Amino acid sequence: MSDWETIRLDHEEGVATLTVDRPDRLNALNVETLEAIEEALAEAEDEGARALVLTGAGDDAFVAGADISYMQDLSVAEAQAYAELGHRVADKIESFPAPVIAAINGYAFGGGCELALAADLRVASEDAIVGQTEIDLGIVPGWGGSQRLPRLVGDETARRLIFFGERIDAQDAHEHGLVGEVVASDQIDDHVADLAADLAAKPRYALAAAKETLNQAHETTQEAGLRYERRVWSGLFGTRDQREGMEAFLADREPDWE
Template sequence: MTSEDLVVETEDELQIVKLNRPKVLNALREKTFTELATLFDKFASDPHRKGLIITGVGERAFSAGGDIREMMQMTSREAERFGRLAHRVLKKMESLQKPVLSAVNGLALGAGCDLAIACDLTVASERAIFGEPPPSIGILTPFGGTQRLSKIIGPKRAKYLFFTGETLDANTAYQIGLVNKVTKHEDLLEETKNLAHKIFTQAPIAVGFSKTLINSSMSKMLEEGDKLEVELYAKCFDTYDQKEGMKAFIEKRRPVFKGE
């Protein structure tokens, strides 16, 4: 199956989903999340598929983040609706009783980083770059990044990434526990498939239960934090800084923020 936003391939027990907007570095938009929701529902009920891999089309990006041109047109109410959609889709993915792996083939920024780390396991190409730059365009992430990132790498490191906009290379991401494995770029997909097949040798019900229990250990905190994250994300769209930040990004210039 191929659409504007996704390429879906099957290899025996494995399903591979490729984010398919390489001209815009696989930017995630509302349509992308809607298609992912449908795909996850079908995958959950497919007895022939034991696991899923998410990666990006092209050599440059897994996903460089949300679609800024789409977000520029949103009101705060529309932004809140978009944030809630994204949260529902990622929670749907986390609730799957089958493993979901991300194969990060390049840039994983903002929403792209959030999607990658929401997967059960993350394998990164040596060229992968991770970061949380939304404050540099006047917003925060509405995709669960503030919550998941702080749980995975700790609040101090998470704050540093959000506050400064600095990025992490693949090896640094591995050292701090953000990714599970780093591979040569050309071996990324094959190594991720090998990891999936290694998981398939385990008892699938026990693997699914393990996933549920590990996720449940932080689900209540995530639920409360996610709700606040979406609310504050939407509030950003009522600010001057959001409009200036996104306009400056499109115009390829440094934004002039006013704190209003």
Template sequence: MLELLSVSKKNGVATVTIDNPPMNVLSQQVNKELDIVFKQLQEDKEIISIILTGAGDRAFMAGADIKEFPDRDVKKEDEIDIHAVLNGIESIPKPTIAMLNGFTLGGGLELALACDIRVAEDHAKIGLPEVNLGLLPGGGGTQRLPRIVGPSKAKEMMFTGDPLSAEEAYRLGIVNQVVSKGTGMEAAEKLAGKLASQSLQALSRIKHLVNVGSELPLEEGLQMEKQLFNDLFVTADAKEGVSAFIEKRKPVFTHK
């Protein structure tokens, strides 16, 4: 039973909404529900692409639930490791789009960085302010952010804790596109719909090659690309795509 997340599904797209008012913070309950939902969506054969956003127009997620911090040194039996949850979201073999509709700070940015693509409304504020609490980003921020913006800019952001505007985040490559306030979901749905029309056989392999191959020496990455290309070429979807191109029609993929 979900308490702080909701999931809607339409035309191969699942939309996951975090609803933990007022600022959709990353509590232990939200963490648990993210784990449950993304594991379910991974197994859902009807879903090809996923949108993740926050309820309302104030925040995607304004960080962790600081009220839980005083008890953080006490390990609870049912507590789920945030790294395990975000790693699961990052590696799910389906494209994910984070729609940033307001404050995207701390754990919120770390959650967004675990997604493949980020769409931000122009009022979003994006950053890792943990240093202001005498802490450091503990949900992958120190590792994922430098891979996008480079080590020097990542250090500046984390050393100062200052948030970026959506436009600044776009210039740095943290977000893929910036849209007007109130239009983020429309933009995310349009993109997710386009992805859902593609073959999941191809999408999942592309994602794996970028996520894993980028950490390998070039020659090893190229060998893995060669292997996955050959594996993909014999799938029903690849045969359908080639046939549709030759016959000058739109392909109908079955994700097999």
């Protein structure tokens, strides 16, 4: 287990929980924190996590954004390196070989919103506030927001959110399709834990394959995506989980997944 100062990684019954732990800075993402998240994602994968929860420490923020005090005086080259680090982290969340749930338990602005966008599922507490707020800093989304947000909420809604830098509450985020559900603030931890446990109880390789094929829908043409789906689908035949799942169904019993 690695020793990080700005994040925590906990494992319990197949579920890894990655908590950004800078509550005094509203969990803002500096270089140290991004690098720690990148390492933690690799560790969670090595530990065989069957589901991953991404959240923030404290009562106020999921991740309030990138660290503005760090960004203020960056050169173009330094900003490029920072963008590449943020993109690597978001990409690794998106490609993590198990479902990732973002538990948005407070502010999720800028880079924090972008990390949530890279997750598979987003659950917001009723007092969460989200937004791509970079325009009011004189910049634009730099960790994937300009690409992932339109795919979730549609082109014009994404343009409005990014152009105006609007901060929207959890219910509006749900209506736009930015989050999948909204729950009471005092219930979000238990609710997300239940979701993650349900996912961790599913067949690991089929779930990873489902995530891969769904991600392909955003990366290629429909024709190529359908070819990819056929290969992945047929490749699961002969696996223990495929045999167990179908045997259990025919025997009318609960499956015993690997």
